Amino acid sequence: MSTREQRSALQAPLVTPALETLLLAAQPAALFLLDSAGVIQHVGGAWERVTEYAAEEVIGRTLASILRLPAAGPDGLLDGSGQSTDARLLTRTGVQAVTVSWQQQGEYIAGHLERCRPGPVRTRGGRDLDQAVYCLGVALDGGQGQHVDRMVSLASRLAEAICLPDEQLREVRWGAALHDVGKSRVPQDILGKNGPLTPEEFEVIRHHPAWGLEIVQALEFLTEPVRTAVLHHHERYDGQGYPYGLRGEAIPLSARIVAIADVFDALTSARSYKPAWSPQDATSYLIAGAGTQFDPWLVRVFVLDVLGFTAFTEQLNGAAFL
Incomplete structure (x- = not known):
């Protein structure tokens, strides 16, 4: 192995599943994967922190049971790709305003959601x-x-x-x-x-x-x-x-x-x-x-x-x- 090849090997450490898990855990957004019917297949990232639900509580349920889009309704997630900055997430402690983005990936829908900041007070x-x-x-x-x-x-x-x-x-x-x-x-x-x-x-x-x-x-x-x-x-x-x-x-x-x-x-x-x-x-x-x-x-x-x-x-x- 040449000196250049040895240096490249040192600079590109192997990414193990454990490291991938750490990387996903550092995500500020809640990640989700739905099937073509809108049923949650997998969650990751900051899912539990953002939604207050453990993975086993939501896998097998429709995302529409806890998420509402402002105009099109939850079925909007089944229509190709998109984003909403004014969706509503039903958590254990109340309803939270969230931003949600999603994209069709073959027969699945991959996406993420994050909580929004509160709006202004009345004058x-x-x-x-x-x-x-x-x-x-x-x-x-x-x-x-x-x-x-x-x-x-x-x-x-x-x-x-x-x-x-x-x-x-x-x-x-x-x-x-x-x-x-x-x-x-x-x-x-x-x-x-x-x-x-x-x-x-x-x-x-x-x-x-x-x-x-x-x-x-x-x-x-x-x-x-x-x-x-x-x-x-x-x-x-x-x-x-x-x-x-x-x-x-x-x-x-x-x-x-x-x-x-x-x-x-x-x-x-x-x-x-x-x-x-x-x-x-x-x-x-x-x-x-x-x-x-x-x-x-x-x-x-x-x-x-x-x-x-x-x-x-x-x-x-x-x-x-x-």
């Missing part, structure tokens, strides 16, 4: 406008300040749990505050009726989302997601809601968030026609309605991250949530 002017919208919501919702308080709190916490950016958080807050302003046009004898509504009375109630939209349309500073939260918060995930019978993710995200907060607060509050339900019974109702009345992903986040009801984890691992 004083933004807080003042929040208060003005809140006051309008209370005034036009029959003075039900406590209901509006709880609605804004629950919807905002759910929006924060899925790591929505600052602008969308504000839209959810405003949509929650204004969601029932259309009830200002519903006769009080119907709203406060001590018993079941007649079909004719219920038909009047069904008009309140459209009436609400007519009211908020005059506020030019309100963005479209705020208006759609008012108009569509009684749509159902299976398309059987009103006023337009929208289905699944065709229902705007702001409306899907407000719908869950609205039903949970309605169930756990005493009304003229019913006593208050326990939070546990109301949670069971949300879980039973996941995939039919409600977005199952949002129900899972609401129960585990907003309410902190980990006792329902087994029920939330059912087919409707995967």
Whole structure:
């Protein structure tokens, strides 16, 4: 062996599997390998640190069961190559904003994801406008300040749990505050009726989302997601809601968030026609309605991250949530 060959041999040490493992462990990103159906086959890098799941807990599950893309949905990972800087990862301690990239490699999909940094805080002017919208919501919702308080709190916490950016958080807050302003046009004898509504009375109630939209349309500073939260918060995930019978993710995200907060607060509050339900019974109702009345992903986040009801984890691992 020549001197040059000896020097090259010294400068190129053998890379053993153990060294490759050390190199992968130093990766700041969580690495994953999916089959053509989106089922996790292998994970590596900083997987456990980023996702809070051990490899054996996720291999054999779909990545879609813990990851949501903002627009296309988890199936977007099955379409060639791409990147999202605003995906949502469901971890053990809550929902985290992540950046995810993926690439088709033959019959597999290889990719990685990393956690995002938090966004900016609200300004004083933004807080003042929040208060003005809140006051309008209370005034036009029959003075039900406590209901509006709880609605804004629950919807905002759910929006924060899925790591929505600052602008969308504000839209959810405003949509929650204004969601029932259309009830200002519903006769009080119907709203406060001590018993079941007649079909004719219920038909009047069904008009309140459209009436609400007519009211908020005059506020030019309100963005479209705020208006759609008012108009569509009684749509159902299976398309059987009103006023337009929208289905699944065709229902705007702001409306899907407000719908869950609205039903949970309605169930756990005493009304003229019913006593208050326990939070546990109301949670069971949300879980039973996941995939039919409600977005199952949002129900899972609401129960585990907003309410902190980990006792329902087994029920939330059912087919409707995967």
